Amino acid sequence: MNKQFWTLRYTLINVTYFVAFCTIHALAAVYLLDHGFTNTEVGILLAIANILSAVAQPVVAGIIDKPGPLTNRRFILIAVTIIALGSLLLMFLGNNKALVFVIYMLIYMVQFTYQPIMTALCFEYQKAGCNIYYGLARGLGSASFAITSAFVGGAVEKNGVGILLIINVVSMLLSGILVFTFKKNDKIKSTDIGTNNERYGGSSVETENGDTAHNNLFDFIRTYPAFSLFLLGTICFFFAHNMINDFMIQIIRFLGGGEKELGYSNFLQAILELPVMALIGIVLKKITSDRLLIMSGIAFFIKILILVFATNMVGMYLSQSFQLFAYAVFIPAGAYYVSKHMSESDQVKGQAFITSAITIGGVFSNLLSGVILDHLGIRAMLITGTAVNAVGVVIAFISMGRKKNS
Numbered sequence: 001m002n003k004q005f006w007t008l009r010y011t012l013i014n015v016t017y018f019v020a021f022c023t024i025h026a027l028a029a030v031y032l033l034d035h036g037f038t039n040t041e042v043g044i045l046l047a048i049a050n051i052l053s054a055v056a057q058p059v060v061a062g063i064i065d066k067p068g069p070l071t072n073r074r075f076i077l078i079a080v081t082i083i084a085l086g087s088l089l090l091m092f093l094g095n096n097k098a099l100v101f102v103i104y105m106l107i108y109m110v111q112f113t114y115q116p117i118m119t120a121l122c123f124e125y126q127k128a129g130c131n132i133y134y135g136l137a138r139g140l141g142s143a144s145f146a147i148t149s150a151f152v153g154g155a156v157e158k159n160g161v162g163i164l165l166i167i168n169v170v171s172m173l174l175s176g177i178l179v180f181t182f183k184k185n186d187k188i189k190s191t192d193i194g195t196n197n198e199r200y201g202g203s204s205v206e207t208e209n210g211d212t213a214h215n216n217l218f219d220f221i222r223t224y225p226a227f228s229l230f231l232l233g234t235i236c237f238f239f240a241h242n243m244i245n246d247f248m249i250q251i252i253r254f255l256g257g258g259e260k261e262l263g264y265s266n267f268l269q270a271i272l273e274l275p276v277m278a279l280i281g282i283v284l285k286k287i288t289s290d291r292l293l294i295m296s297g298i299a300f301f302i303k304i305l306i307l308v309f310a311t312n313m314v315g316m317y318l319s320q321s322f323q324l325f326a327y328a329v330f331i332p333a334g335a336y337y338v339s340k341h342m343s344e345s346d347q348v349k350g351q352a353f354i355t356s357a358i359t360i361g362g363v364f365s366n367l368l369s370g371v372i373l374d375h376l377g378i379r380a381m382l383i384t385g386t387a388v389n390a391v392g393v394v395i396a397f398i399s400m401g402r403k404k405n406s
Helices: 003-026 028-034 039-065 072-093 097-113 115-127 134-159 162-180 193-199 217-223 225-246 248-254 259-283 289-309 313-324 327-341 344-376 378-400
Strands: none
Touching: 003 028, 003 097, 003 115, 003 134, 003 162, 028 039, 028 097, 028 248, 039 072, 039 097, 039 115, 039 225, 039 344, 072 097, 072 115, 072 162, 097 115, 134 162, 134 259, 217 225, 225 248, 225 289, 225 327, 225 344, 225 378, 248 259, 248 313, 248 378, 259 313, 259 327, 289 313, 289 327, 289 378, 313 327, 327 344, 344 378
16 A cells, blocks of 8 residues: 555544544633633643543553553544544533533543554554655644634534534544554565654664663653753743633633634644744754753743733734744754753653643643632733743753753
8 A cells, every 4th residue: 555545544534633632622611611611610620631631641552552452543443432422422411510521521531642642553554564654644633723723713603612512523433434444454564663763753763772761750850950950841831831722712702802713813823833843853953952942931931921911812813923933843842852862761751751741731720720710810810821931931041051961
């Protein structure tokens, strides 16, 4: 089977995932507020879901890694089934607030949990000789999120939040069909590691260089003090970042917009990620990854600071445009930083710690932002996020300013 066909099929799996991701994650507050949840309750629900997904991801990965019936493909099929059934239950039993809380939390958590499994599925098939261009497929997945964001806001205004569940169910059904038919040919033989490495940017999958793995947390911190300190800054950045994303509809309504403007805002920030991530390799030839991480932290700060003083949707769109220098730079720069400064035996842990810091920042934001919003209002929430982000920038300067990272 030619590489274009494998890439097309994997791209469609990504597209259906991110269409559903937009309806469940980006518009979570819209759906929950419409069902009588307070901002505090929305924050608590999202925090619990994030914590559960952070715990579930390594557990699921550990089970899949062991010989047994659960594979990447089978887990994805289980996940899309749970999400589709949960969405159907919400469509027919959505008047019970407690039930909505439990079911929405479950599908939110499951959707986050199987995102890295989709990436693992690509690696698995690559090793089996299936030619898949991961970057192209993932990029088009982000594009589908952007396009969905642009249209779904208006659809909600016209048809109500129930349209979100319909889109989600349809996306998951299509995804289930795509994944079910996404089978390797048993006759395909595994390609050599070098071929796969080139497709993923040249990093080796397995090394025999005798590096010492620092599996103990305290050993890891002692070995990489600058990186470990920077993780605290990352928590601060994503406290502010998630504050904007999770409570965006409240911010937009405060600025005079609605669901349609929410769609435009999500579209803007998602579409701006694509060119930066595609060109980051060229940028890194001019600017080191540690400096890019500092720059991204400053961009996160400017992004939320603009909202503190915004009085209309122009300020919102201006703020979202800084996604170009914030999130879009942070994600690839963080990966390159770990690759450059850590031994190969510690690089997976390094990437995992970045993800954990991002999740922790989101959890704190979920828990605190809703409470501040309910009691003190939008401005107070944004000022709090700005202050926390500023602390993160200071930490980034201190940590990344160290000449020695080990």
